[in-house]
Amino acid sequence: MLIVEVDKVNWFGIGIFLLLSLIGLLLILKRAKYFLHMIQLEGYKNEQYIKWMENNSRVYSKKMKNTLLLGTIATFIYLIVGIILINTKLSVYLAYIYFIIWMAIMLMSIEKNIDEPKKPLVLTNRAKRLYYTNIALNIITTVVIYFIYSLFTSHFMLFLPIVIFMEMLLYYFQPLIMLLSNIIIKPVEKSINMHFYTMAQEKVKSMGNLNVVGITGSFGKTSTKFIIGTILSEKFKVLNTPESYNTPMGLSKIINNDLKEDHEIFVAEMGARNIGDIRELAELVSPKIGVITSIGPAHIETFKNIDNIMKTKYELIEELPTDGVAIFNYDNEYIKKLADKTFKEKILYGLEDKESLDIYAEDIQVSEIGSTFMVKDKEGNSIRCTTKLLGKHNIYNVLAGVSVARSMGMSFEEIKKGIEKIEPIPHRLNMINPGTGVVIIDDAFNSNPIGAKAALEVLSQFKEGRKIIVTPGMIELGSMEADANREFGVNIGKVCDYVILVGEKRTTPIYEGLMEVNYNKDNVFIVNNLDEASAQIQKIVKPKDVVLFENDLPDNYNE
Structure with a gap:
């Protein structure tokens, strides 16, 4: 009688296991898509993608690290207790408890309030090939590890938790798996690129x-x-x-x-x-x-x-x-x-x-x-x-x-x-009048010292209203970046009535430049993203004011 009951419970357990495996797979694919987007923004260049990983806190966020830590502890405890309770009905219920804990841990890892991408992922044929390669690599890795583990145990209730724990590992290490996928597919991409490159080259020459x-x-x-x-x-x-x-x-x-x-x-x-x-x-x-x-x-x-x-x-x-x-x-x-x-x-x-x-x-x-x-x-x-x-x-x-x-x-x-007949180019000192009496200058695509200085010159030409700037500063300037942003802060202080800085760490040199010219601290606001910046603008803006949006960090940048 006990054997029949255990078998019934096992079938139910298999159903739960398959459901959790599917959820784990969907989370893996979602996380993989994010890193596909990032590697696309880095031009599919491995060195640039690696550098991005090293400098970006979202790669292995605190949530992700906690997910792996808690998942590892839960699995370790399960295996120890599971060996003690092996071949007993309690082992089945132990598996249920593990499954519930696993689900809770995985759901806790999901990042909330992610900003809409400024430059969305474009699912080109190349992106699709890389994504499919990533999926295949995840599957192959899983199968190989499952096979190796099966050599050590064939016991059903010791095997299932390890299977879904492997999904947790794959979920965590998606940044590296995406990099490996890009390395694997590189010869294929090189051949395809050369085909289209040669075709275009011959067309121009003809x-x-x-x-x-x-x-x-x-x-x-x-x-x-x-x-x-x-x-x-x-x-x-x-x-x-x-x-x-x-x-x-x-x-x-x-x-x-x-x-x-x-x-x-x-x-x-x-x-x-x-x-x-x-x-x-x-x-x-x-x-x-x-x-x-x-x-x-x-x-x-x-x-x-x-x-x-x-x-x-x-x-x-x-x-x-x-x-x-x-x-x-x-x-x-x-x-x-x-x-x-x-x-x-x-x-x-x-x-x-x-x-x-x-x-x-x-x-x-x-x-x-x-x-x-x-x-x-x-x-x-x-x-x-x-x-x-x-x-x-x-x-x-x-x-x-x-x-x-x-x-x-x-x-x-x-x-x-x-x-x-020349029309203003979008996001490059493009003036927008939303009909509220407030003038918006969109210079979101600018990220260089000369352009930033020119934008401030344009802002200074407005005779009416107060001048407000929203900026995260300039990027990709190497060792010059801090000095350039500090000088930017000095110039901002000479033109703007209010300053909204996006990102506390990155904009520190701008703040220092503002303080060099004894800028009023009460007129400087530091926010985390553009949504917070917009909320701050609503609090201070009046008709005839001019708001300059100077640079907007790409999606592959953060604090």
């Missing part, structure tokens, strides 16, 4: 009448790309890479899917984090015109120093054909050095050393609604232009567009019409 404009720089690339595309569209059939598509696979996708035979110009943004990245992109698209917008300490963590950044950006110029045109922002001290050593045809633009410039602007009038200025060239041609873009720094980007347009034979009248 279009003999296509002119490719390559744009690179530490900052200003995306804005300049859209500006150039808008101006050139006055005369040509133009294709721009969308948003921030600036990697080999991003460009390959646009070329293979969107570039048509009737396109006359392809404007390609070129991003880089390492030496050789720009050369790889230039070999893909074969640019005839190369533009370097800026050089500064962006991505200094991967480049290590400014010299490496200069070397990488100059790869674009080195890859131009002998009849290509190199276009330089001559006001940038680093670019000036590169321009001076260039013997290909070149166009120099800027605002300062006008005697040396081919294209420049004078009589600049900047306001809170845009800018007007006179565009001139060294031949004496000139025209008065107006743009809705905010900030003096955007005039540099417009001048880059003028330089490209002139190299393509466009008249000043055509260029003027193009400049007037």
